[in-house]
Amino acid sequence: AQTVTQSQPEMSVQEAETVTLSCTYDTSESNYYLFWYKQPPSRQMILVIRQEAYKQQNATENRFSVNFQKAAKSFSLKISDSQLGDTAMYFCAFMSTGQGGSEKLVFGKGTKLTVNP
Amino acid sequence: DTEVTQTPKHLVMGMTNKKSLKCEQHMGHRAMYWYKQKAKKPPELMFVYSYEKLSINESVPSRFSPECPNSSLLNLHLHALQPEDSALYLCASSQDRDLAGRGTDTQYFGPGTRLTVL
Numbered sequence: 001a002q003t004v005t006q007s008q009p010e011m012s013v014q015e016a017e018t019v020t021l022s023c024t025y026d027t028s029e030s031n032y033y034l035f036w037y038k039q040p041p042s043r044q045m046i047l048v049i050r051q052e053a054y055k056q057q058n059a060t061e062n063r064f065s066v067n068f069q070k071a072a073k074s075f076s077l078k079i080s081d082s083q084l085g086d087t088a089m090y091f092c093a094f095m096s097t098g099q100g101g102s103e104k105l106v107f108g109k110g111t112k113l114t115v116n117p
Numbered sequence: 118d119t120e121v122t123q124t125p126k127h128l129v130m131g132m133t134n135k136k137s138l139k140c141e142q143h144m145g146h147r148a149m150y151w152y153k154q155k156a157k158k159p160p161e162l163m164f165v166y167s168y169e170k171l172s173i174n175e176s177v178p179s180r181f182s183p184e185c186p187n188s189s190l191l192n193l194h195l196h197a198l199q200p201e202d203s204a205l206y207l208c209a210s211s212q213d214r215d216l217a218g219r220g221t222d223t224q225y226f227g228p229g230t231r232l233t234v235l
Contacts, residue, residue, distance in 0.1 A: 033222060043205060045160070045226035091159055095222060104173070105224060107159035 002027045004094050006108035013082045014116050020067075021077045021111045023092030033095045034068065034075045035105070040088040048090070051075065082115045089113075120144070121227035123208050129233045132198060138230045140191040140208030148213035149191040150224060151183060154205040166191060167213050198234045205229045 003026045013019040025034070036048040051059045051068050058066050063080045079086055092108040121142045130136050140149065148167045152160035165173035166185040180202075182194040191208055209224040 035223070037226075042228075043231075044228040045207065045209075047223060047225065050223055089157075097222070103222060104162055104165075105160075110157070110159055112157075
């Protein structure tokens with residue numbers, strides 16, 4: 001079974017600085033997706049970024065980028081120019097790309113990020 | 118548009134009540150999901166519907182009964198719940214893959230229903 005580990009339960013960063021959230025996963029599959037979701041205190045889970053395992057290029061979305069190391073099974077999220085609105089719980093998630101049908105998301109336990117003014 | 122809507126936002130019910138949660142999406146997604154989330158924990162998958170058929174039931178107690186009336190709607194019927202069922206219930210949808218295996222599989226979540234069972 002796949003597992004996702006987020007080793008930093010809580011982190012804090014000053015506004016405008018850069019922070020990196022770590023995520024490692026365990027799988028025997030070669031094809032899969034990885035996601036970072038953000039859940040602010042208002043609770044809606046929002047997709048931050050998505051990476052397909054077969055793509056070597058790291059995904060980026062504005063101030064958010066990932067460092068995907070497939071061999072090391074590592075998928076860290078870098079937030080540049082942190083903003084107060086980035087304060088949230090961040091979940092790393094894994095999804096296999098099995099044959100047909102809907103696939104399960106396997107979540108890490110989350111990292112609570114606080115951006116300080 | 119990646120919007121999934123859920124009603125109600127908050128629900129308080131007694132252990133003998135019957136209530137329903139509703140989820141709606143108009144993105145043409147063919148897979149819909151129910152998750153349960155306790156405070157400071159990741160979401161836990163409960164049910165998955167694929168093309169309006171129940172494809173995954175994660176051994177959820179029968180006091181939770183899902184229903185998918187059509188491809189845009191997903192309901193969760195609640196009956197005889199326990200206080201430990203109090204949680205945030207999240208709905209999500211994704212573009213399920215077609216027979217050629219094409220699709221994105223990214224799940225988009227609704228804002229959730231905060232359920233309190235007294």
